[in-house]
Amino acid sequence: MRHHLPNKKGYFGKYGGQFVPETLAEPVDELTKAYLKYKKDKKFKEELNYYFKNFIGRPTPLYFAENLSRQFGCKIYLKREDLCHTGAHKLNNVIGQLLLARRMGKRRIIAETGAGQHGVATATGAALFGLKCIVYMGEEDIKRQALNVFRMELLGAKVIPVTSGTKTLKDAINETMRDWMANANDTFYCLGSCVGPHPYPMMVRDFQSVIGREAKAQHFAAEKKLPNYLVACVGGGSNSIGLFHPFLDDAKVEIIGCEAKGAAPLSNGGTVGILHGSKSYILQSKSGQILNTHSISAGLDYSGVGPEHSYLKDTGRVKYVPVNDKEALYGFKLLSEKEGIIPALESSHAIGYLKKMKLNKNDTVIVCLSGRGDKDVETISRNCICSY
Ligand SMILES: Cc1ncc(COP(=O)(O)O)c(C=O)c1O
Structure with a gap:
């Protein structure tokens, strides 16, 4: 019964917890209490469902990808999170967190972003609810995701460049946490993935689990059975845990x-x-220094991962695999050319991995198409698309 995790202290087995400096202990505690209160609140749930449906456009389709299916000799379904308003799954979580921020009386919203999708989603939600929005983004990511920086600014958010470390996602999270420590009274940290101290891994997972709940019902309606496989890309791990969670107890x-x-x-x-x-x-290095990472996709370029995924790795329930840039570019090209859908580079990792799977005629696979690829076309134009 994995649905009961984390425990009260925020642990998934030995992973998770709340390792925060003293100045954040109180804000984290306040957030935990508020979330546990409102997650059961009928009005909160109604409001969340209202915005899921009318603002984000849920339910997103579970699309039968006929051409891709022919290519791999099985049935492939795409969970179309790329069709969410703003172009990725990130808005599911943002709407949930900002509804909570409003109830907590916090009017200043801060967020980190890597690919810019979470930043755009946060700026969008803040505009919708009339909240002030500040987004921290590594300088390196600002360069490779220029379109999203412009979108955030159009939505009225302030984007602050982060120049420390590798100038990517981990450094942006550090900077956002620093801001939170200094301004916790009026500020809500809208975290973009299932990482960070408890309650974030649980809360983000809960908001994103709508992906898996919908996909399960949609697949059942189409196939009258459970899928054989689920495949999703893992950065911090939010689109993947959102798809996976409602299936964790389905051992097959x-x-x-x-x-x-x-x-x-x-x-x-x-x-x-x-x-x-x-x-x-x-x-990390042997002495505990965080190592630099590399990925062609800004949203996966992170040295950590959500604690629930670590637990699922150790228990063997989920298999985690590495997919390189070349394989992701192959996935990007394949989906664009075969299905007329340009995927985000992050999601392209999940598509690219299909080639390595041993699939049979009667197998059905659900792939989480976490976002659309408009933001990535410049990166693609700078990298030759090679067949592999
Ligand atoms: C489209 C898309 N997919 C996936 C990710 C990775 O994040 P997560 O693992 O939290 O889903 C990102 C992050 O920016 C993203 O923009």
């Missing part, structure tokens, strides 16, 4: 999480440690 469903090979704490060289407030697999 094989579940695969695709990490970027150069940023893969679960499948390529990670060890247990503490990063951004929780215990999980992370990429």
Whole structure:
């Protein structure tokens, strides 16, 4: 019964917890109490469902990808999170957190972003609810995701460049946490993935689980059975845990999480440690320094991963695999040309991995198409698309 995790202290087995400096202990506690109160509140749930349906456009389709299915000799379904308003799954979580922020009386919203999708989603939600929005983004990511920076600014958010470390997602999270420590009274930290101290891994998972609940019902309506496989990309791990969670107790469903090979704490060289407030697999040196990562996709370029994924790795319930840039580019090209859908580079890792799976005629696979690829076309134009 994995649905009961985390425990009261925020642990999934030995992973998770609340490893925060003293100045954040109170804000984290206040957030935990508020979330536990409102997650059961009828009005809160009604409001969340209202915005899911009318603002985000849920339910998203579970699309039977006929051409891709022919290519791989099985049945492939795409969970179309790319069709959510703003172009990715990130808004599911943002709407949930901002509804909570409103109830907590916090009017200043801060967020980190890597690919810019979470930043755009937060700026969008803040505009909708009339809240002030500040987004921290690594300088390197600002360069490769220029379109999203412009979108955030159009939505009225202030984007603050982060120049420390590798100038990517982990550094943006550090900076956002620093802001939260200084301004917790009026500020809500809207975290973009299932990482960070408790309650974030649980709360983000809960908001994103709508993906898996819908997909399960839609697949059942189409096939009258459970799928054989679920495949999703893993950065911090929110689109994947959202798809996986409602299937965890269905032992026959094989579940695969695709990490970027150069940023893969679960499948390529990670060890247990503490990063951004929780215990999980992370990429670190022997002396505990966080290692630099590389991925062609900004949203997967992160040295940590959500604690629930670490637990699911150890228990063997989910298989985590590394997917390199070349394989992701292959996935990007394949989906664009075969299905007329340009995927985000992050989601392209899940598509690219299909080639490595041994699939049979009667197998059905659900792939989480976490986002659309408009933001990535410039990166693609700079990297030759090679067949592999
Ligand atoms: C489209 C898309 N997919 C996936 C991710 C990875 O995040 P997560 O693992 O939390 O779903 C991102 C992150 O920015 C993203 O923009």
